[in-house]
Amino acid sequence: MPFHYPNGKLYLNDAKDNPKKQPKNQEVRFDNRGMSLEEEINESNRYYLAHDIAVVYKKPLPIQIVKVDYPKRSAAVIKEAYFRKPSTTDYNGVYKGYYLDFEAKETKNKASFPLKNFHQHQIEHMRHCLRQDGICFVIIRFVSLKRLFVYPATPLIRAWDTQETVQGRKSIPLKTIETEGFEIHYALNPLIPYLSAVEQLIHYLESRKGVHYGN
């Protein structure tokens, strides 16, 4: 039996009862499943965890809590709090004994990735983790190109450090990312199979162990 609102309008409790909404949802899903890059990575991480492939989490936002109410018989309510600047990157975890540490960033640009997407503290954190032999990178999405890359921290930090110099640039050209990065192709399970690109990065890093420049 169909239900109606007091104004007589039909109540639709399911998308399948609503022919207008359905095609639009499907269309969005075809593009990027209607999810943000963060949600897509979180979903991929849940897949990796459930299949014992890796343990990776997004870190919670750091919050400065000022005031908390403890109402009787219900959960504590934070009534005043402020966002704090994170000291690290957003994601970390463990994969086959390797420490993984990364950021996820998107751009609407088509030819390059602007460095202004990063903050100094993220670069410094990656620098520290690299010194401890962590596997550090950024997952970059070119939104309009629908292309995704794992781009290693080492060339990213090099670009960051030289951006103010004469030869420096404020962005990393797509061509450079294609050469130095590892492309990820959207899949079903997981949605963003970034670990296959990370696996290539690990092989690359292992193959260069003991190779030093300048000394």
Add this chain to the structure above:
Amino acid sequence: MPFHYPNGKLYLNDAKDNPKKQPKNQEVRFDNRGMSLEEEINESNRYYLAHDIAVVYKKPLPIQIVKVDYPKRSAAVIKEAYFRKPSTTDYNGVYKGYYLDFEAKETKNKASFPLKNFHQHQIEHMRHCLRQDGICFVIIRFVSLKRLFVYPATPLIRAWDTQETVQGRKSIPLKTIETEGFEIHYALNPLIPYLSAVEQLIHYLESRKGVHYGN
């Protein structure tokens, strides 16, 4: 010039102006520097980071944000939020290429460490990390004994899994922790040099690689 409150009481803006408070503070500092175990570990982590020894952070508390105000010309204020249950342990990071993952717990008991200090989700998280060859443990402080240990996740999980059985116990005896764990001795820099105990744990784990039971 001394300041006074409207009621005539002297305003003391510094502990050194307040002879009553000073000795008490010093007394607390002698025991455990007046810091919680968490603060002591955070301070040790800052030392390790500053000296490029390891990169370890405590994860922020996960918060469900419901309402945020954006006042003009000042920082966003969170006006309603709730604490969420964490899915992981409190600390993780990287040390010489090893993924570290741990909890910090204290007990006032003198003879054993009660398992009720742990939650199921923390045990499950450690189980997942161990399968990825992470270095997982708990830093246990026996408050009244002033003793600290790094206790590995493997015997902890074994004790957790068998606590309901006939041979099982609801706590881990201190003697067992002395045998299977690695004692940490308070120092100056860092306050809790837990990485030397972790180093012993890593050597122990490496020495047993390839040793399997039951097959």
